[in-house]
Amino acid sequence: MKTEFVDVNETRKRMRVEIPRAVVDGEIDRIARDYAKKARVPGFRPGKAPAGVIKQRFKDQILHDVLHDLVPRAVDDALRERGVEAVDTPDVRDINIEAGQALTFTALFDTLPPFEVGDLSTISLRRSKVAVDDDAVAGALQRLRDRAARFEPVEGRGVEHGDTVTVDLTRRDGSDAAAKSEEHPNVSIELGAKANPPGFDGQLLGLDAGGTKAFTIHYPEDYPIGELAKTDVSYTVVVKAIKRRVLPQLDDEFAKDLGEFETLDGLRARVREDLEHEARLAAERELRSEMMKALATRLPFAVPESLIEREMDRRVEDFARRLTGQGVDPRQAGIDWRAFRDSQRDAARDAIGAALVLDEIARGQQLTVSEDEVEREVGRYAERAGRTPAAVRAALEKEGDLSRMIEGLRREKSVDFVMSRVTITNE
Numbered sequence: 001m002k003t004e005f006v007d008v009n010e011t012r013k014r015m016r017v018e019i020p021r022a023v024v025d026g027e028i029d030r031i032a033r034d035y036a037k038k039a040r041v042p043g044f045r046p047g048k049a050p051a052g053v054i055k056q057r058f059k060d061q062i063l064h065d066v067l068h069d070l071v072p073r074a075v076d077d078a079l080r081e082r083g084v085e086a087v088d089t090p091d092v093r094d095i096n097i098e099a100g101q102a103l104t105f106t107a108l109f110d111t112l113p114p115f116e117v118g119d120l121s122t123i124s125l126r127r128s129k130v131a132v133d134d135d136a137v138a139g140a141l142q143r144l145r146d147r148a149a150r151f152e153p154v155e156g157r158g159v160e161h162g163d164t165v166t167v168d169l170t171r172r173d174g175s176d177a178a179a180k181s182e183e184h185p186n187v188s189i190e191l192g193a194k195a196n197p198p199g200f201d202g203q204l205l206g207l208d209a210g211g212t213k214a215f216t217i218h219y220p221e222d223y224p225i226g227e228l229a230k231t232d233v234s235y236t237v238v239v240k241a242i243k244r245r246v247l248p249q250l251d252d253e254f255a256k257d258l259g260e261f262e263t264l265d266g267l268r269a270r271v272r273e274d275l276e277h278e279a280r281l282a283a284e285r286e287l288r289s290e291m292m293k294a295l296a297t298r299l300p301f302a303v304p305e306s307l308i309e310r311e312m313d314r315r316v317e318d319f320a321r322r323l324t325g326q327g328v329d330p331r332q333a334g335i336d337w338r339a340f341r342d343s344q345r346d347a348a349r350d351a352i353g354a355a356l357v358l359d360e361i362a363r364g365q366q367l368t369v370s371e372d373e374v375e376r377e378v379g380r381y382a383e384r385a386g387r388t389p390a391a392v393r394a395a396l397e398k399e400g401d402l403s404r405m406i407e408g409l410r411r412e413k414s415v416d417f418v419m420s421r422v423t424i425t426n427e
Contacts, residue, residue, distance in 0.1 A: 001018065002017070011110050011304045013084070015108075016104070016105075017074050017075070019074055020102055024101070024102065024103045027066045028062060028099055029051070031065045031069075032062055035058050035061070035062065036049055036051065067097060067103075075107055085111060085112075086111055088304075088306040090109035091109065092106070093106055117298050117360055118298055123295075123421075126287075126290075126424070127287050127425070128287075128427055130279045131279070132276050137268060137271050140274075140275060141250060144258070145248055145254070148254070149245045149246060149248070151245055152246050153242070153243055154242040158206040159191065159205055159239065160205065162190075162244070163244055164189065164242075165239055165241065167204075168183075169183075169184040169187045169237050173231065173233055174233070174234065198217065198218075200217055200235070204237065210238075210239060210240075212239075216234045217232070217234075226334030250264065255267035288419075291415075291419065291422060295353070295418065296350045299357055308349050308352060311351060316337065316341050359410075359414070362410050362411065362414045365417055374409070381396075
């Protein structure tokens with residue numbers, strides 16, 4: 001087999017491969033014999049058709065199978081001989097194959113050259129000050145009151161701002177009375193909620209229980225749900241009940257109702273402690289983010305485009321999974337997915353750049369992940385999923401995710417190594 005390597009740039013390589021005619025013809029003969037055993041050819045008993053007939057009748061299928069067998073093997077052998085590792089599946093193109101001739105093709109792939117990370121102590125980071133003021137504590141207590149609010153029936157007046165109403169709602173696209181309508185009984189609507197359509201709350205103000213009103217809402221051009229933007233929707237509502245939201249008093253009894261505190265001061269102290277803990281975590285996340293950005297600048301070559309594309313795809317898939325977990329159909333979310341994917345390019349490039357530097361640090365420092373560390377991580381996965389460690393490990397191995405988990409653990413060790421070397425200043 002003949003191979004020729006050409007450097008497109010520091011990471012992109014082009015490899016031209018020529019597989020000898022004898023190897024190609026031998027593979028054609030082998031596959032043709034397999035076809036002959038199974039193929040039914042008019043005029044011949046099963047398995048008795050001549051090789052020449054089989055090769056002519058099933059030429060395209062046989063050549064396809066030859067390519068499937070020879071090309072991946074040739075690529076792997078050529079890379080192994082050169083001691084080169086491709087970071088992604090090589091892009092094979094310009095294939096020429098014919099019986100009695102050498103098979104030739106070109107493969108494009110990315111690889112990562114070794115490099116020096118440099119002196120990590122020259123990286124300077126600043127850790128944000130952890131400070132929780134009284135306003136933050138008051139805001140957290142108010143959110144606790146909001147969650148503990150109860151709803152009381154309203155009598156003797158119409159709907160006001162802040163009320164929650166129960167309505168039977170009929171919805172119809174456009175102002176055409178003949179258009180198909182959707183019936184939604186017993187819908188609960190909180191006036192002032194951000195999710196309410198523009199101008200919807202104002203149509204309900206003043207309505208009494210039992211009242212009915214029909215109206216049309218125009219959704220503006222910049223409405224975040226794309227399929228509703230610049231459309232008119234007709235609504236008919238029948239008010240069935242009006243309730244007002246009542247907040248509990250912020251006192252010792254409120255603290256006791258939460259189950260763990262005897263006094264409001266005790267609750268306030270815990271809230272402050274929790275906020276300070278969250279602030280410390282946020283400061284560490286910010287510090288880590290700045291460290292990753294600094295590491296990305298240590299990469300002496302451009303991040304391979306194939307890795308950037310793969311990371312962009314991963315980010316899109318991750319965002320879609322989060323939407324699904326929140327009960328939102330990604331296909332109905334009104335998101336321009338192509339634009340969203342393109343918006344992730346810079347972040348993907350920085351993330352991959354930092355990861356490559358972490359991997360180089362792991363190699364240089366000979367950082368490894370032990371089997372005990374893998375088992376502990378699998379155990380944590382299992383605990384979160386409510387499954388046995390054995391079942392979780394089997395699933396990870398089946399999906400090819402175990403190696404990615406190990407890679408993540410090794411990178412975390414690199415992060416710890418870097419953080420022990422960089423210069424950190426506390427605000």
